[in-house]
Amino acid sequence: MALQLGDKVPDFFAKNQDGTLFESNSVVGVKPVVIYFYPKDNTPGCTAQACSFRDQYEDFKDLGAEVIGISSDSAISHVKFAKKYRLPFILLSDDNQKIRKFFGVKPNLFGLIPGRVTYVLDSDGIIRLVFDSVVATKHIPKALEIIKKMQ
Template structure:
């Protein structure tokens, strides 16, 4: 059983797309955050999802929220993905799947694909939405709707 609505986000650390250390404690408790787990950089669904978050990023920022993408891709892969699609938000490398396991994100499609799950967290670090859908672009309006209710 993974993290659910009402649970507090646990502390975790990872390398970001620039190779810097990211600590969840640096953002949790300070502002609302959208953490979205996705299968793989540069695949059609994941690119559509990332670009949809990119296109709505200013809406999230205007509401005081941050967007952070997480996949098992390498730092180098994330950097190329960000540059290619001009993504304005952080991507975290979870190559050992520790964060995915910490959140309890399950694989999809008979275990063939890493799961695609979005978590919306309020400024106190409490999960307000867990949205699990293979349809990549459905995540963005749902996340934005919850963030709007939080502010």
């Protein structure tokens, strides 16, 4: 069953772009968090989305929030992607798509492309926004708006 608005996000684990184990409870339930699922590193839409989050990352940090990007790419792919585009936030490798399924992120384009969905969690780990749009750059202002409203 998909996580929905008002649900508390349970703990999950994944490798980050450094290849080390990331435990969600290190940030979820501690501070506001933006978790965005995206299809693939180094594709036009995903690069635009990541770079938009990068360009506004300080705005999120100033509001006490963390940003986490999740795709099924490997940690090796993530480290190259993060380095190439100077991405300052956490990228998680969901190579078996367990986290994607756990959240209930559905594929797009007749099931051919992994979905692009952004979740905004408050400091208690409660989902305050579920934004599902194929338009990559619309996710950033929407997430920032909700984070600001939570202040």
